[in-house]
Amino acid sequence: MYQSKWRIFTNHTILVLGALFMILPVWIAFASSTHTREYIFQHGLQFWPGGEFFSNYGAILFDAEATKGRVTALEMLFNSMVLGLGFAIGKVIISMMAAYAIVYFRFKLAVPLFWIIFSTLLLPLEVRIVPSYEVVASLGLLNSYTGLILPLIASATGTFFFRQFYRSVPDELLEAARLDGAGALRFFIDILVPLSVTMIAAIFIIMFVVGWNQYLWPLLMTTDDQLYTIVIGIKQVYNSLYEGGQIPQFPKAFALTIMASIPPVLVVVIFQRMFVKGLVETEK
Amino acid sequence: MKRVQFEHSAVPYLFIAPQILIISIFFLWPAVQALYQSFLLEDAFGLSSQFVWFRNFEDVLSSSSWTRSAIFTVVFSVLVSVLSIAISLFLAVRADEVIRGAKTYKTLLMWGYAIAPPVAGLLGIMMFNPLMGDLYMVFNSFGFEFNHIENPNDAAFVVILIAVWKQVSVNVIFFLSGLQGIPKSIQEAATLDCKSPERRFWTITFPLLAPTTFFLLVINLTYAFFETFGIIDVSTKGAPGGSTATLVYKVYVDGFLGADMGGSAAQSVLLMIMVSVLTVFQFRFIERKVHY
Numbered sequence: 029m030y031q032s033k034w035r036i037f038t039n040h041t042i043l044v045l046g047a048l049f050m051i052l053p054v055w056i057a058f059a060s061s062t063h064t065r066e067y068i069f070q071h072g073l074q075f076w077p078g079g080e081f082f083s084n085y086g087a088i089l090f091d092a093e094a095t096k097g098r099v100t101a102l103e104m105l106f107n108s109m110v111l112g113l114g115f116a117i118g119k120v121i122i123s124m125m126a127a128y129a130i131v132y133f134r135f136k137l138a139v140p141l142f143w144i145i146f147s148t149l150l151l152p153l154e155v156r157i158v159p160s161y162e163v164v165a166s167l168g169l170l171n172s173y174t175g176l177i178l179p180l181i182a183s184a185t186g187t188f189f190f191r192q193f194y195r196s197v198p199d200e201l202l203e204a205a206r207l208d209g210a211g212a213l214r215f216f217i218d219i220l221v222p223l224s225v226t227m228i229a230a231i232f233i234i235m236f237v238v239g240w241n242q243y244l245w246p247l248l249m250t251t252d253d254q255l256y257t258i259v260i261g262i263k264q265v266y267n268s269l270y271e272g273g274q275i276p277q278f279p280k281a282f283a284l285t286i287m288a289s290i291p292p293v294l295v296v297v298i299f300q301r302m303f304v305k306g307l308v309e310t311e312k
Numbered sequence: 313m314k315r316v317q318f319e320h321s322a323v324p325y326l327f328i329a330p331q332i333l334i335i336s337i338f339f340l341w342p343a344v345q346a347l348y349q350s351f352l353l354e355d356a357f358g359l360s361s362q363f364v365w366f367r368n369f370e371d372v373l374s375s376s377s378w379t380r381s382a383i384f385t386v387v388f389s390v391l392v393s394v395l396s397i398a399i400s401l402f403l404a405v406r407a408d409e410v411i412r413g414a415k416t417y418k419t420l421l422m423w424g425y426a427i428a429p430p431v432a433g434l435l436g437i438m439m440f441n442p443l444m445g446d447l448y449m450v451f452n453s454f455g456f457e458f459n460h461i462e463n464p465n466d467a468a469f470v471v472i473l474i475a476v477w478k479q480v481s482v483n484v485i486f487f488l489s490g491l492q493g494i495p496k497s498i499q500e501a502a503t504l505d506c507k508s509p510e511r512r513f514w515t516i517t518f519p520l521l522a523p524t525t526f527f528l529l530v531i532n533l534t535y536a537f538f539e540t541f542g543i544i545d546v547s548t549k550g551a552p553g554g555s556t557a558t559l560v561y562k563v564y565v566d567g568f569l570g571a572d573m574g575g576s577a578a579q580s581v582l583l584m585i586m587v588s589v590l591t592v593f594q595f596r597f598i599e600r601k602v603h604y
Binding site: 031035036038039040042043046047049050051053054056057068069071072073121122123125126128129130132133134135137138141144145147148149150151152154155156157158159160161162163164167178179181182183184187212213215216237240241243244247248259262263266276278281282285288289292293295296297300304307308 | 317318321323324325327328330331332334335337338339340341342343345346349399402403406407409410412413417419420421422423424425426427428429430431434435436438439443444445446449477480481482485486489509538541542545546560563564567568573576577580583584587588591
């Protein structure tokens with residue numbers, strides 16, 4: 029297609045500026061995380077990395093003192109991993125099964141149950157946090173992985189993704205399977221699940237990132253440091269920056285911020301193609 | 313619904329049971345409780361409560377802080393949605409055009425999806441930290457007398473900037489896929505007829521992207537309503553004086569920090585109604601797009 033030289037030049041200029049707009053805040057945080065706190069305090073945020081990379085990141089990862097609590101960043105990363113994986117796995121399994129029932133079966137309560145599932149879309153967790161907290165507290169699930177993960181799974185987004193996908197699966201497959209004598213369970217495990225592998229992977233990736241990045245619910249749920257996810261840990265560290273009359277520990281706070289972002293960013297960049305496909309196709 | 317279906321009595325119930333169980337415990341129960349609580353007035357110690365019909369709603373709707381928060385939420389949501397959609401569309405059109413480095417540019421614009429809202433909020437507020445923030449210093453060196461800690465407008469500016477930054481990548485992803493859906497033959501025919509890329513954009517590309525844009529508008533409004541909680545909680549915390557508190561943030565502040573259960577529940581119910589309207593709107597639109 030014809031493109032003038034000027035157009036090509038402005039295209040690249042605009043895209044470079046756009047990329048810088050996205051990257052600069054993160055880059056500056058990274059560069060500043062590799063200096064001593066005295067240096068940052070005197071000279072402000074830094075554009076070029078300094079020499080404290082290993083000492084700052086090492087302290088954050090292995091020394092609970094540096095994260096202002098009783099847990100190290102390593103333990104927080106583990107908690108985030110549990111939340112991300114638990115959320116993604118739970119969501120995929122539960123919504124695959126529910127969508128299968130809705131699409132492939134004719135049963136009495138199908139319509140009311142579908143509307144119950146649909147209604148969860150009307151009311152995000154953010155809107156019902158206070159009563160949700162009370163319910164989880166009365167079940168004795170505060171400060172547990174179960175209480176952290178299960179309430180987040182109680183939404184229908186995944187079910188709708190799979191419902192959409194199953195509907196695009198040709199009916200002939202089911203007819204053929206039934207001729208061969210396959211039952212409902214057999215058809216699901218041997219035909220539908222293998223067919224959905226790409227879809228499962230895409231949704232899994234998206235849900236992992238969503239789970240990892242959860243903030244409000246873990247913030248309410250986890251009063252015990254041992255269960256802090258890294259996103260919650262960051263808030264604790266920043267909250268205590270100005271305590272004790274010492275020079276604020278900005279570099280280590282930045283280091284924790286960078287560490288919280290590396291896993292989800294890597295997942296998105298590495299699985300970019302799959303991730304984009306999942307996001308665009310399911311949201312339709 | 314499938315044309316061919318299983319007819320079996322127990323199997324579908326077994327398959328749908330886990331989801332229904334989780335929804336009943338962690339969704340329906342709290343939702344009903346919110347509805348019930350919104351009609352109750354608790355005493356200061358939470359020991360006794362009394363059924364007061366719509367008084368909580370009247371209190372909420374007539375309180376100046378709720379009205380102010382509602383106005384801020386609407387202005388904030390519209391500005392964040394429009395700005396991030398405009399920036400993303402501008403960038404996506406260019407990224408779709410370039411040939412050299414197209415893949416790299418796309419990755420560089422997309423990765424931001426993975427950043428958690430509170431992380432974006434912290435990165436942003438640090439850039440505006442009066443002690444060392446680069447942007448704070450740049451703005452003040454131009455003589456703006458920028459002070460987001462005391463000036464509500466400046467604080468709103470900071471929150472909006474962060475929220476837009478965080479949302480650009482999602483919009484870029486959808487616009488790029490929308491642009492790929494436009495047949496190359498149409499673009500080539502347009503190039504023959506019209507040399508100016510700007511006019512081609514407004515007469516061909518933009519109208520063809522209208523469904524994507526409209527869909528993104530709904531997505532962005534929902535994002536600005538709910539997901540910006542993390543951004544606000546780590547950056548301004550609604551300060552100064554509640555001027556940057558969205559409605560969702562206010563539910564949290566009143567319910568958890570202020571322990572006003574009835575009022576907070578009434579606010580939840582009001583929000584519920586607003587979201588329902590947005591969702592129904594979104595679904596109607598999607599139905600239409602299928603026929604389109």
